[in-house]
Structure formats: structure tokens, C-alpha cells
Amino acid sequence: MAAYRKELTAKCQGEWLxxxxxxxxxxxxxxxxxxxxxxxxxxxxxxxxxxxxxxxGAGFLVWVG
Numbered sequence: 001m002a003a004y005r006k007e008l009t010a011k012c013q014g015e016w017l018x019x020x021x022x023x024x025x026x027x028x029x030x031x032x033x034x035x036x037x038x039x040x041x042x043x044x045x046x047x048x049x050x051x052x053x054x055x056x057g058a059g060f061l062v063w064v065g
Contacts, residue, residue, distance in 0.1 A: 010048045012043050017040060017043050
């Protein structure tokens with residue numbers, strides 16, 4: 001799990017962040033410092049979901065509800 005998290009962190013800080021900023025540029029939105037912070041928040045949410053899904057899929061967590 002630690003190796004998977006390390007891989008996701010690398011993607012989060014590089015590839016995914018650039019994708020999110022490019023998507024904002026294409027939509028005509030700002031890409032300044034506040035937009036960068038917002039994009040990072042979006043990317044971290046994406047990482048959180050991936051980690052959660054990996055834990056559930058590996059049998060570490062069981063969804064009850």
C-alpha cells in the first residue's frame with residue numbers, strides 16, 4: 001500500500017495537477033495562485049478516492065452501509 005501511495009503522490013504532484021490546470025485554462029478560468037491551490041485540492045480529492053478504493057479492493061476495509 002505504501003508503494004501505491006508513493007506512486008499516487010508522484011502523479012498527484014506532477015501529471016494530475018498539470019491536467020487540472022490545463023483543463024482550467026481550456027475552460028477560460030484563472031490559473032493564478034488561488035486557482036493553483038484549488039486545483040491541488042481537487043487533485044488531492046482524486047488521490048483520496050483512489051487510496052480508499054485500493055483499500056476496499058484489497059480487503060483492508062469493508063463497506064457497511
